[in-house]
Amino acid sequence: MSSEYAPPTAPLVVLHRDDHLLVVDKPAGLLSVPGKGAHLSDCLLSRLEAVDAATLLVHRLDRDTSGVMVFARTKLAQRHLGLQFERRHTSKTYIARITGHPDTDGGQIDLPLIADWPNRPRQMVDFERGKPARTGWRVLEREPRSTRVELTPETGRSHQLRVHMAELGHPILGDPLYAEGEARAAARMMLHAETLTIRHPDGGAPTTFRTACPF
Known part of the structure; x- marks a missing residue:
């Protein structure tokens, strides 16, 4: 881990629950799954x-x-949702605050990514061995020293949004791996998964879940 693990203790916020799905608002600072070692078991x-x-x-x-x-609540729902993510049949939007001000108001980033093995868990751009990674972005608001942006990943590579913003020259505020100096010192990493659209495992209807950005 990039810093001492001290996960938040506030009660979890459940956005939706039915016989097939459980959707929650994951707090920053909490692992999705257990890490290596007993001290990283809380997730x-x-x-x-x-x-x-x-x-x-x-x-x-x-x-x-x-x-x-x-999350799924049945094996069938897990398989159904897993295939949607694998085949890119889901859509997601993220809100981020990035350092500085981009020269344009949006665009498409197409930079292939691969694990930076000597520096794990960092990822890096590699045009020869990297897997395709594409991110759409647009400016929402220009703040005095930072910019609020909406990010729409077309692929789901590890750290994709974080590396792409850093490669754009405007790393995400508070990013412990890809930001430097003042930009790294933010209270938290300013990246929030605002919406997720899936096809419901029971019937296939497009369903969107949303949670407001906390920063």
């Missing part, structure tokens, strides 16, 4: 399993990212 999955043993993992958010996260 969103284990907390949910403690109150609902049927909870099944579908996808992950980085420890320091907050926002919408969906």
Whole structure:
């Protein structure tokens, strides 16, 4: 881990629950799944399993990212949702605050990514060996020393939004891996999964879940 693990203790916010799905607002600072070692066992999955043993993992958010996260409550729903993520049939929007001011008001970032093995868990751009990674972005508000942006990932590579913003020259505020100096000193990493649209495992209707950005 990039810093001492001190996960938040406030009660979890459940956005939706039915026979097939459990959708929660993951807080920043809490691992999605257990890390290596007993000191990293506390995570969103284990907390949910403690109150609902049927909870099944579908996808992950980085420890320091907050926002919408969906879990399955049956094996069939888990498979259905897993295929949606694998085949890119889901859509997501994120809100971030990035350092400085981009020259344009939006665009598309297409930079392939691969694990930076000597510096794990960092990821890096690699045009020869990297996997395709594409992110759409647009400016929402220009603040005095930072910019609020909406990010729409077309792929789901590890740390994709974080690396792409850093490569743009405007790392996400509070990012412990890709920001430097003052930009790293923010109270939290300013990245929030605001919306997630899936096809409901029971019937396939497009369903969008949303949670307001806390920063």
